[in-house]
Amino acid sequence: MSSSGYQSLDPEGMHQQIYTFAEQLERAYQIAEKSLSDSVRSKASAVVIAGMGGSAIGGDLIKSLTADSAAVPIEVVRDYSLPDWVGHSTIVICVSYSGNTEETLSCYSEAEERGSQLVGITSGGELAERLRSDGGDLIEIPGGNPPRASLGFVVIPTLVYLSQQGLCSALNTDAIARAAALVIEARSEFSKESDSNRTLKMAKKIYGSIPIIYGDARYTGSVALRFREQLEENAKMVAFHHSLPEMNHNEIVGYLNNPELLKNLGIVWLMDESQHPRTALRQSLTKDLIGDIVGYQEQIHSMGSSLMERLFYLIHYCDWVSYWCAVLHGTDPTPVERIQALKESLSTGEEK
Numbered sequence: 001m002s003s004s005g006y007q008s009l010d011p012e013g014m015h016q017q018i019y020t021f022a023e024q025l026e027r028a029y030q031i032a033e034k035s036l037s038d039s040v041r042s043k044a045s046a047v048v049i050a051g052m053g054g055s056a057i058g059g060d061l062i063k064s065l066t067a068d069s070a071a072v073p074i075e076v077v078r079d080y081s082l083p084d085w086v087g088h089s090t091i092v093i094c095v096s097y098s099g100n101t102e103e104t105l106s107c108y109s110e111a112e113e114r115g116s117q118l119v120g121i122t123s124g125g126e127l128a129e130r131l132r133s134d135g136g137d138l139i140e141i142p143g144g145n146p147p148r149a150s151l152g153f154v155v156i157p158t159l160v161y162l163s164q165q166g167l168c169s170a171l172n173t174d175a176i177a178r179a180a181a182l183v184i185e186a187r188s189e190f191s192k193e194s195d196s197n198r199t200l201k202m203a204k205k206i207y208g209s210i211p212i213i214y215g216d217a218r219y220t221g222s223v224a225l226r227f228r229e230q231l232e233e234n235a236k237m238v239a240f241h242h243s244l245p246e247m248n249h250n251e252i253v254g255y256l257n258n259p260e261l262l263k264n265l266g267i268v269w270l271m272d273e274s275q276h277p278r279t280a281l282r283q284s285l286t287k288d289l290i291g292d293i294v295g296y297q298e299q300i301h302s303m304g305s306s307l308m309e310r311l312f313y314l315i316h317y318c319d320w321v322s323y324w325c326a327v328l329h330g331t332d333p334t335p336v337e338r339i340q341a342l343k344e345s346l347s348t349g350e351e352k
Helices: 014-019 021-035 057-065 102-113 125-134 147-164 173-190 198-206 221-233 277-293 307-328 337-348
Strands: 046-050 074-077 090-096 117-122 137-140 210-216 240-244 265-271 296-301
Touching (some): 021 147, 021 173, 046 057, 057 074, 057 090, 057 221, 057 307, 090 102, 090 125, 102 117, 102 125, 117 147, 173 198, 173 307, 198 296, 198 307, 221 265, 221 307, 240 277, 265 277
Parallel strands (some): 046 090, 090 117, 210 240, 210 265
């Protein structure tokens, strides 16, 4: 299917959700400043960000953005239980867009029992109620959107909080404004059905394949995971991701047997200037070693002067690719019916 007439496939407005990412970044900063104005600075030995799905990916991005400035370890937990080492000196940031994610609420209960310092980011639900009752820091964000379309509302408040706690580099309005301006410039191209739109061109290249996205472990690996999840939820496509240098110690060997199947795979490399020079060399050598065994190899290069600008640019680029893949498949990008069906079955304890 062509990309023409995408509006009819998008009744819930995912196009607009992606388009307004820049405004979301700036609004998220304002919400965080207001919500955390009375936050008490405390000593912490570690930070845990607990969440699932679109609410958890922000934690991975936080790790990337603070890789060079975090004063304490930051761990992302996607599970019902916290690591045994979590205790009273740990800040536990529970992220649940709905406020009712059972895994995240389970982590909240454990953190409360262990006397951890509790912070929550949510649009409401049980998480908001419990934080109000328990006196934890609550950052209430706008509701009504898919969690994956609210990434800015997770990342920016978390960065503001960590900055206020002295646990990462200071964040200010100028940094947010520069990142937002770059996204606004990019969306003027990425949002249009045009032959010059690079995200639409890439979507046409990859939508009929199984994409494998590679980033580097320190910075762009989080974007690779985000891209994979966006392809899965928006375009309803299976995708995979890995990071360098780790994939050089295992996955690279897999590109040998089943050559007829490998032609259905394609590789997307996420490129950024911050990666280790040896990782950059590994990317180049690995690309050459794999060669034309797979259906294609594509690259997405970051843009921007700061790491925040570059990672948000990559995210915006990849979000648009996932959107156009959905359109090319003739698929509404917003509904995630199988996730909802699974949640309903879990709530009743029945198998389907």
